[in-house]
Amino acid sequence: MEIRKFAERILLSESLEEKLTAATEIFTDQQPGKPLQIKEPTRPANLQFAAPRTAPAMPKPSAFVEQEKRALAHHIMANHELQALEVMAYILCAFPDAPADFRLGMCKIMADEQRHTRMHKERASVLGLEFGSLPVNCYIWKKALSYESILDYLAGLPLTFEGRNLDHTLEFEQYFLDAGDQRSAALMKVVYHDEIQHVAFGLHWLRQLKPDHLSDWETYEQHLHWPVRAALSVGDTFNREGRKQTGMSDEFIEQLYQSAQTDVPPNQKPKSLD
Missing domain, CATH: 1.20.58 (Methane Monooxygenase Hydroxylase; Chain G, domain 1)
Incomplete structure (x- = not known):
């Protein structure tokens, strides 16, 4: 295909x-086509994007x-x-x-x-x-x-939104376990292991495409579009081990942690899992 x-x-x-x-077919890429820009994906009627602040919020863990x-x-x-x-x-x-x-x-x-x-x-x-x-x-x-390049995408989705899931998936696994829902907890653990690979993919390509004179961190920060920022890649807890498994350097991991520490009020700072 x-x-x-x-x-x-x-x-x-x-x-x-x-x-x-x-x-189910082997992928080919002989006809990548011309650049396509659209405002919204096409969706069925019952999954159209809702007006701002009208969709239900995530329930509290309790x-x-x-x-x-x-x-x-x-x-x-x-x-x-x-x-x-x-x-x-x-x-x-x-x-x-x-x-x-x-x-x-x-x-x-x-x-x-x-x-x-x-x-x-x-x-x-x-x-x-x-x-x-x-x-x-x-x-x-x-x-x-707002993504204007592949590097923008890598910084925004794999390294920030999916990076945050390195924390969220484990947090939600525990929420479900606390509620006695083993099946939902197991689902979150499956997603967690996949997210490690997704973030690793993003980091690999950031390293492949970044300018030689810039570090991983400098490239990452330069390609984020406000209000998306490094601190948003961190959940309520900070999973250092999961990030190590993606190939992040100790320095990059620490910079992520510090960005979250300085971005939020003291009573909302992430707790380390280590």
């Missing part, structure tokens, strides 16, 4: 089933004892994963001249995003909430519209 065809199917299809159907709140959490995370998938498809269409190995690697990661979306969608359904029955936000997508 041509990479461009795969990306356009995800980006422009009105069918959620089509968006989440994994490719509320996870309620089944409907756990279902809501999966509903929200399904939309996060779907947005990430759509952003990746957008990047493939917007930057057709990106290195072929990068584009092929993106397709492999997109298969994970499809699987993650299906996992959260199915778990929400088991818990009593069908995906698309509540309004969904567009935060991740809207931030991607």
Whole structure:
């Protein structure tokens, strides 16, 4: 299957089933096409982006004892994963001249995003909430519209949003365990291990594409678009070991930690897992 065809199917299809159907053919990249810019991905009617501040917020950890709140959490995370998938498809269409190995690697990661979306969608359904029955936000997508280069994308999505998931997935695993929901907890652990590989992919390509005179950290910071910033790649806890597994240097990890320490009020500073 041509990479461009795969990306356009995800980006422009009105069918959620089509968006989440994994490719079964070997990918080719002989027709990457011209750069494509769009304001929003095409979605089914029940998953159109809601007006600002109208989608439900993530429940507090203490509320996870309620089944409907756990279902809501999966509903929200399904939309996060779907947005990430759509952003990746957008990047493939917007930057057709990106290195072929990068584009092929993106397709492999997109298969994970499809699987993650299906996992959260199915778990929400088991818990009593069908995906698309509540309004969904567009935060991740809207931030991607500011990406002007592959380095912008790498800093914004793999190293910040997915980087934050190195903390969030473990936090949510514990929330579900505390609520006695073993299946949801196991789902989060699967996503956690995939996110390590996704962040590693982003870091690898940042190193491949950055100017030689800039460090990893300097490149990362220079390609973030406010209000997205380094501190947003850190959750309520700070998982140093997971970040080491991505290939981040000790210096890069410490700079991330310090950015979160100086960005938030003292009572909200992240706790280290080490």
